[in-house]
Amino acid sequence: MLDADLKAQLSSYLERVVHPIEIVAHTDASAKSQEMSALLQDVVSAGHGKITVVAGSDDKARKPSFDITRKGTDIGVSFAGIPMGHEFTSLVLALLQVGGHPIKLDEKVIEQIRNLDGDFVFETFISLSCHNCPEVVQALNAMSVINPRIKVVAVDGGVFPKEVEERQVMAVPMMYLNGQHFGQGRTNVEEILAKLDTGASARAAAELSKKDVFDVLIVGGGPAGAAAAIYTARKGIRTGVIADRFGGQVLDTLSIENFISVKETDGQKFAVALEQHVKEYDVDIMNTQRASKIVPGKIKEVHTESGAVLRAKSVIISTGARWREINVPGEKEYRNHGVAYCPHCDGPLFKGKRVAVIGGGNSGVEAAIDLAGIVEHVTLIEFGAELRADAVLQRKLATLRNVKVIKSAQTSEIHGDGKKVNGLSYTDRESGQSHRVDLEGVFVQIGLVPNTEWLKGTIELSKHGEIEVDAKGQTSETGIFAAGDVTTVPYKQIVIAVGEGAKAALGSFDYLIRSSADDEPAAIAA
Structure with a gap:
């Protein structure tokens, strides 16, 4: 699973583990479970005899998933999926922190986390290409290690698409607390604490x-x-x-x-x-x-x-x-429910679907190129008569068969069914005619x-x-x-x-x- 260089780096980090760790793996016969098992075996081999893996119960809802626990305690964190990509660092930090390596937070913040009164179960939906997600995952993992009454699991939406669909998760990171929506987007420990400890902000x-x-x-x-x-x-x-x-x-x-x-x-x-x-x-x-x-x-x-x-x-x-908004009907109503501003973060949630990108500058064309490798089809809508992106980007865009470029078009409305986006309307600025495009996502890229x-x-x-x-x-x-x-x-x-x-x-x-x-x-x- 891991190459030799990555194994060597992991081994050097895991030398800092103080307490023995037990990883409880929940698997089935799927290829993803086999992939996760291979990753965990690499972790064990790099763990200097301090890490073991055991099979979990068959009734676990999410497979593949695994729990990292400190033996003999209730301290631990969980991952549903295979934390590679941007989340590999989250995995390494989780192993170190559960294993007793000091958590780098201000002592006042640590004490505030310890004193939280209540039982908190966090589920965070992520994508491995999201560069905002690790901060949320790592913040919640650290809080869980400090206060075991806080339980956390990071869920890779790409591995559990059915759950993503059922919960209407269309932006990551998306946090749920005790089954209810808690927040989305890049969030640090202090921001999470401010929402949990309502008196903290005033103090x-x-x-x-x-x-x-x-x-x-x-x-x-x-x-x-x-x-x-x-x-x-x-x-x-x-x-x-x-x-x-x-x-x-x-x-x-x-x-x-x-x-x-x-x-x-x-x-x-x-x-x-x-x-x-x-x-x-x-x-x-x-x-x-x-x-x-x-x-x-x-x-x-x-x-x-x-x-x-x-x-x-x-x-x-x-x-x-x-990010500048387009300020048309439907944009605010469907933000994080099909309207997005970060193609790198949220693009994987639209795998196999039809999306639009608003904006023909460098950001818009780069977004269209990135999304074309994930989604079924991209419609790029540019207000002006020509794209404004660099020539090298335009040449790359022109080679992509699943991208359609519409110029001299003004987006007029984003449509939805009350829960998520299902279309977009634009006006042809030359003819004045209105057109509708059926799609599931809109990425706004029109500057700052x-x-x-x-x-x-x-x-x-x-x-x-x-x-x-x-x-x-x-x-x-x-x-x-x-x-x-x-x-x-x-x-x-x-x-x-x-x-x-x-x-x-x-x-x-x-x-x-x-x-x-x-x-x-x-x-x-x-």
């Missing part, structure tokens, strides 16, 4: 509000925010970062091949590297906090949705952007919209909602700077965001020096 907000005034408070933890934090911290000034999720939109990026000096990486690895670099300095990182208002003044106030109020002498806004709704009426925004900045990154309000995709700076690229973050940091430092000089008492003439 955290009260603690944040007690913090002393920052010299620089950075709002947003993407590439621009990370660069700004490093540059201001290196100047020796008090720096804080509040972020909804550190890494920002980069976490949703599959492959990065154009960041100078890094030949190739992916968004998850890049985001981790950003956070690790920032943590090398004395920076106060406050995750799972979303800004709701900024109050200008000599001392600026940044209010959060949780109710916290943070104060700073200067602020750098780097809240980035998100800046995260600036919370700033309206406070600082100057462009007609597109981007923050207007000058050559130093300063906004229309003195002492408030901005950087990255949220600004009017053209070309939304990671490398540009990093540079703009550094520039805004230097701009804010210059502002602090000059404003502090203005506060000095005037020299007394001799």
Whole structure:
């Protein structure tokens, strides 16, 4: 199952296992069960005699599946399917954590997990090509090891298509708690805890509000925010970062091949590297906090949705952007029920079905190419008279027989049966005629919209909602700077965001020096 190099790596990791592990395997006569059994045997052979596999009961609902348990305890996690691809790391971490290797979470967070009162059964539907899923799987696995009253299973939707169909799972990761929908999309431990421990958010907000005034408070933890934090911290000034999720939109990026000096990486690895670099300095990182208002003044106030109020002498806004919506009837109603924005994550759920991709730029054409290898048919709909993607992508697209391109078309409505998508209507912009396409999924890929709704009426925004900045990154309000995709700076690229973050940091430092000089008492003439 595993090649020699992967076995060697696994063996080196499993040397850290402290407590003996028993894997309970639930199998049948299927090829997938045989594949899972081969994987588990490789795990045993790499486990230095600390791991054993036993057969599970015949009445287990999901086969193939397996439970990783710490012998003699009720500590364990479960996988339904074969956790390879992006989930192989989740498997390795599960083995280490169940085996007693320390869990890398803040002690306060660990204590909060231990103190959760109740019995929680989580089922998380995933796909092995989803780069957002491992964070959810790993978060829940860690919580289960810390508190055995939390039971978890990660379910590969590709192995259990009947259950996916019955539950109408059309986006991953999709979480269920005690049989009821709990949430979907990339989610970390702190976000899960906030939903389980309803008083946690208010307690955290009260603690944040007690913090002393920052010299620089950075709002947003993407590439621009990370660069700004490093540059201001290196100047020796008090720096804080509040972020909804550190890494920002980069976490949703599959492959990065154009960041100078890094030949190739992916968004998850890049985001981790950003956070690790920032943590090398004395920076106060406050995750799972979303800004709701900024109050200008000599001392600026940044209010959060949780109710916290943070104060700073200067602020750098780097809240980035998100996928743009097409804003037609049916889009919101069927989001995660056939309307999707991440072809890499959700594409496998539409295997053998008919889908549409909205948008003919690089993102749209890349999505169509990727989906063509999974689904039955792709209809690519472009508003303009020509596709806008790079020529090399268009040439590749033209070779795919199960892709149809419709140009000069305006999507007018997404149809459904009340539960899931079953069609799409568009208007031919040349003839004015309306057409309907029967399909099961719609992937929207029409660019980005800046995260600036919370700033309206406070600082100057462009007609597109981007923050207007000058050559130093300063906004229309003195002492408030901005950087990255949220600004009017053209070309939304990671490398540009990093540079703009550094520039805004230097701009804010210059502002602090000059404003502090203005506060000095005037020299007394001799």
